[in-house]
Amino acid sequence: MGCGNPYAGEVALVIDGERRVLKLTLGALAELEDAMAADSLVSLVERFETGAFTARDVARLLLAGLHAGGWRAGPDALLAAEIEGGPAEATRVAAALLRRAFALPTT
Template sequence: MANPWAGEVEIRLDGEPHVAKLTLGALAELEAGLGASSLVELVERFETGRFSSRDVLMVIVAGLRGGGWKGRAEDLMSVEIGAGPVEAARLAAVLLARAFALPEAE
């Protein structure tokens, strides 16, 4: 079960649940993989709806790898992610949002 307070998101691959989290290493891999000049640029793509299917896939892959998954983007080419492409895009946006959310004041 994913812990949203720890920045985790549950992503189902062909119906099987996986924990995804954008760790610092996963974020660095994501930035390099997308050729983005910064993570702010990537977040802005999602905020303005200018993201591509490749952006979504790479965010999902980075999150899954941050959660301990050992696969590659190629492994997801024939896998149903969540309930389809729209759900995958929503999960990618949630991953990004949780990665940059400030913790509640104690």
């Protein structure tokens, strides 16, 4: 996982051979809430903390973070993309996005 700028809540991920910066801005969090329908961000954070998250949770987080980072493709493009490090890396990046969105970075 590339670092991105932790002070800006950024995390990097290589998608289809290209390094992308992801972050959860207020707009990205609102997008995430819309995508989750009845669920809440608190329940999403709890699912990651307990390991009860789904692949859909990971994809939603990544897509919202990618959009805030400037990526304009939709969910189908993400689901079809080659992610360097596979599902494990995608999950680590999604968890890091949540941590960085709601906590100050430690140095």
